Amino acid sequence: MLNRSRLSTPIGQMVLVHDEEEVLWAAEFHDDPSAIEASLARFGTGVRVEADVPVPLLLQEAFAGYFLGQFDSFDDIMMGRFGSPFERAVWAALRAIPPGETRSCAAISVMLGDIGKARAVSAAIGRNPLAIIVPCHRVITSDGSLAGDGGGSDRKEWLLRHEGWTLVRGQRT
Structure with a gap:
């Protein structure tokens, strides 16, 4: 099951799609659940975005760090394995x-x-x-x-x- 969180950034609202272990599957600048699911479906994930939840602390801190100029803040983020x-x-x-x-x-x-x-x-x-x-x-x-x-x-x-x-x-x- 994947969750959706909304994150405000200096350049607009992002939608983060992640699982319960804070593995990030999508980070996009739009809020159309069907478009995000279609994006993930291209990779054959076969999963649906199930719930809206607060942004997990690890992801919140990583994005905050990036926007504060800490460009290595995403180094520890786990990403879903998809794509050819x-x-x-x-x-x-x-x-x-x-x-x-x-x-x-x-x-x-x-x-x-x-x-x-x-x-x-x-x-x-x-x-x-x-x-x-x-x-x-x-x-x-x-x-x-x-x-x-x-x-x-x-x-x-x-x-x-x-x-x-x-x-x-x-x-x-």
Whole structure:
């Protein structure tokens, strides 16, 4: 059984889906239970979000830490095991991007050993159910623009700036 908790953040309300052991299965910026369940169903989890509960202390502290500038605050969060081996490799590569830095899908595909998989990398990023924890906001287009974030470029830019990223004349400094 999975539970749903609502968390207020400086950039909007998040919904966290977790089990009773505080394993996190989804962290998204919308509150449509059917959309969250559909997101999880893509991974064949076959579970339903059953109850609304307060945010568990461990998760509350991790998100509070992140928004206070402690960018390693998610290191101890247990995440549900879902996604294909390739998706998990892409998500691990995202987590390896240092806070405040960015990479393109092409650069991530090179990190994974195959420049030809940039589109597959992009698709895997689009299926990421763990906003901020698996930092898809650190992925930019090859020309350096912030496009490509399902949450909108304003939120993406806010997160990057929060992490120390700056943009001057189209280039990160």
